[in-house]
Structures are given as C-alpha cells and as structure tokens.
C-alpha cells in the first residue's frame with residue numbers, strides 16, 4: 001500500500017469498535033502515527049458483538065460506520081475482530097476510502113512468525129465461528145494449520161482491568177490446557193479480539209508454559225498500526241482525538257481509560273439507528 005494523496009496535511013483515521021476494547025487499537029495507531037487525528041466510535045449500547053449473529057453484526061457495523069463517516073475521514077479501521085470477521089466486505093463495498101479490518105494484518109504477521117506452520121487464534125464466539133482467520137491465513141499459505149478457540153470470558157477480565165491477575169491467569173489456563181494438549185505444535189498465537197493485547201502477559205506465560213517453549217503472540221492492534229504508517233507516513237505534530245460512544249460516557253471513560261489515556265479527549269454521546 002502506498003502513501004495516500006490528501007488535500008490536507010493531517011489525516012483523520014476513523015476507528016470503530018463494539019465498545020472500549022478497540023481503544024487498544026486506537027492506542028497502537030496513536031503511538032505509531034501521533035500526527036493523525038483519530039475519531040473513535042464505541043458502540044457500547046449494543047456490545048457485545050461477539051455473541052451476536054453475523055447478520056446482526058453486519059447491520060450494526062454498517063450503522064456505526066455511517067455515523068462515524070458523517071464527517072470526512074481518510075481511512076476507516078474496523079478495530080473489532082468480530083466486525084472485521086463478518087462485515088468487512090460490506091463496509092468496503094459501501095465506502096470508497098480505505099476500509100481496513102484487523103484480521104488480514106494479524107494473519108499476515110502470524111504466517112510470517114510461525115516456524116512450525118501451526119497457528120492458534122483466540123477470539124469471540126462469532127470470530128471463531130466465522131473462520132475469518134482460517135480463510136485469511138489459508139490465502140497466504142495453504143500449508144499452515146489453524147486452530148481457533150473462543151475465549152469470551154477474557155473480555156470481561158480485561159474490562160475489569162485485571163490484566164495480569166491470578167483470576168485472569170486461571171481463566172487462560174482453563175481455556176488453554178485442553179486446547180493446547182491437542183495442538184502441541186502451535187508456536188504462534190493470534191490475539192484475535194480487541195481486549196486481548198491488554199492480557200498479553202498471562203496469555204504468553206501460560207501458553208509458553210503449557211507448550212514448553214516460547215510462543216509468539218501476534219497483536220492485531222500493532223499490525224494495523226503498521227498499516228496506518230504505510231498509508232499516512234509520519235505527519236508532523238500531534239493530532240486530536242475525538243471519542244463517540246452509544247452508551248453513557250461515564251463507564252466508557254472509567255473502563256476505556258484502562259486502554260487509552262482519555263483525560264484530555266473530546267467525548268460525545270451519540271445515538272445509532
């Protein structure tokens with residue numbers, strides 16, 4: 001992907017997620033391209049997406065993107081893995097700016113990192129059922145084996161701020177023990193949900209311990225941030241951050257503040273229909 005031609009010097013990157021988790025992606029993008037303006041929408045009123053049907057997720061994603069793009073933006077990042085898994089083609093068909101999901105960049109990193117050719121993916125129920133990571137990885141290398149596991153409990157633990165907490169470690173262990181016993185060749189693990197980069201420490205530790213060797217964690221937040229650098233380069237200065245949320249802002253600020261420094265951001269409540 002090459003640098004985009006724009007009529008203004010500071011790009012605006014619109015980022016959409018089902019809630020606060022996508023702030024891990026916003027943070028990675030803000031760190032990688034601090035000169036870009038960020039406009040973030042968290043659809044907190046309708047969260048979680050991960051347990052909904054694909055049809056519902058597509059409908060929600062289209063409505064959220066439409067609202068977010070009422071003001072001009074130079075790219076739309078679908079930070080939510082669930083929405084990226086189900087709704088990306090529909091969003092790309094409707095808007096002419098670059099619309100990027102997190103699945104493909106994560107898949108690319110995982111394929112590049114794996115030496116055994118066996119990749120694990122963890123995400124929501126909908127992301128796992130969609131087989132989006134299987135498809136994206138299969139397009140890159142047909143010889144790679146993919147094993148995906150839904151680990152929905154981890155979302156709540158991340159929102160609680162229990163990033164490296166004994167309860168989180170126990171939950172990761174309960175999920176991973178039976179799973180990794182059947183997939184001992186996994187050497188690369190995709191954190192296929194917005195919240196999971198915050199839990200990288202216990203996830204990496206437990207996976208490495210159970211497999212008896214270091215496991216590479218692929219964080220789709222960092223992967224998409226690298227794509228933004230490719231698109232926009234490094235504009236000078238510091239951009240503004242605007243946050244939109246569909247449910248009350250108090251909880252958004254309290255929980256979201258664990259993922260992104262929200263003190264000096266412009267926050268606004270919006271309604272989606």
Ligand code: DGL
Nearest residue numbers: 018048049050081082194
């Ligand atoms: N943002 C979702 C994802 O990355 C996790 C939370 C949800 O289920 O809505 O898949």
